[in-house]
Amino acid sequence: MCETLKNKYQVCEEIGRGRFGVISRCFSPTKNSFFACKTIDKSLLADQADRDCLEKEPKIMLFLPPHPNILQIHDAFDSDDSLTLILDLCEPYTLYDKVIKSNGGLPEPKSAGIMRQLLEAVAHCHRFGVVHRDIKPDNVLFDSRNRVKLGDFGSADWVVDSGSLSGVFGTPYYVAPEVLMGRDYGDKVDVWSAGVVLYVMLSGIPPFYGETVEEIFEAVIRGNLRFPPKVFRNVSSQAKDFLRKLISRDPSRRFSAEQALRKFLGFFRFFFF
Incomplete structure (x- = not known):
């Protein structure tokens, strides 16, 4: 976990797991709010198509003006090994x-x-x-x-x-x-x-x-x-x-x-x- 992320958020329990990483609940002391912390392990990306999607998804989500019915990115932390996105916290069911x-x-x-x-x-x-x-x-x-x-x-x-x-x-x-x-x-x-x-x-x-x-x-x-x-x-x-x-x-x-x-x-x- 990068230092900048640790300085801004307290990462709590894991609440989900996908093909490329895990989702945890996290807390922002400055905003006094909970968020979802989605960490993607870049070593699990199988091909260029996966890497392209990884790059494009946060760009598109950040490009879209906020909307109450669209999941919002609040922060992003990129490193050589992983990409971590701070997202709206949602219920565990879909x-x-x-x-x-x-x-x-x-x-x-x-x-x-x-x-x-x-x-x-x-x-x-x-x-x-x-x-x-x-x-x-x-x-x-x-x-x-x-x-x-x-x-x-x-x-x-x-x-x-x-x-x-x-x-x-x-x-x-x-x-x-x-x-x-x-x-x-x-x-x-x-x-x-x-x-x-x-x-x-x-x-x-x-x-x-x-x-x-x-x-x-x-x-x-x-x-x-x-x-x-x-x-x-x-x-x-x-x-x-x-x-x-x-x-x-x-x-x-x-x-x-x-x-x-x-x-x-x-x-x-x-x-x-």
Whole structure:
């Protein structure tokens, strides 16, 4: 642990562990607050792609103006051996954990409340040209006030001058079809992924699935969106209409994040007013 980090923070117990390092709770005496301390062991980075992600993630997170629904970096310490990021402290469970515990999906009002905050985060990223590229329940965190925090910007990138990106990034169940088809794509890939997250919240199952990764990808590319009556019996027609606008195979027909946000309260206002 570098001296500068030790001088500024008291590192406490380990609260998580990932592929490249550990996350601990830490305390800042000057701010009188607790944070998460994410330490990445550079020796565990397997290839150049991992090293590129390590460099890009903090740059993108620091570039984005603070937003209440996006995980924020408060400090960073770089050395030859490791990179340590001081982040918002979140609860140990994710949206994935909430959905699994629900055993069949979350109630529509609860799903709507989470989705509104997720769309706020995605729209904020897109306003500044950032595409997340890996939106999934595992990356939707919650702070001590149960407020959504979108995290893990390791696959994120800036939209280039042409307004498009390339390369296959994301997670099988949540990745947009245009990514898998090898086309250049824009920020609407995040809207597709957010739509799949909403579908999973409401039903407890993904809209596209298969026995293997290849079969999942084939189902995603077909994009045949269905609402099994038994699973969606308690889901409103407004929610299903909204999902069709998010999980649209044709990006030109798919809502942008801003459009989704504007339409959201039109569909779900009875949950908030």
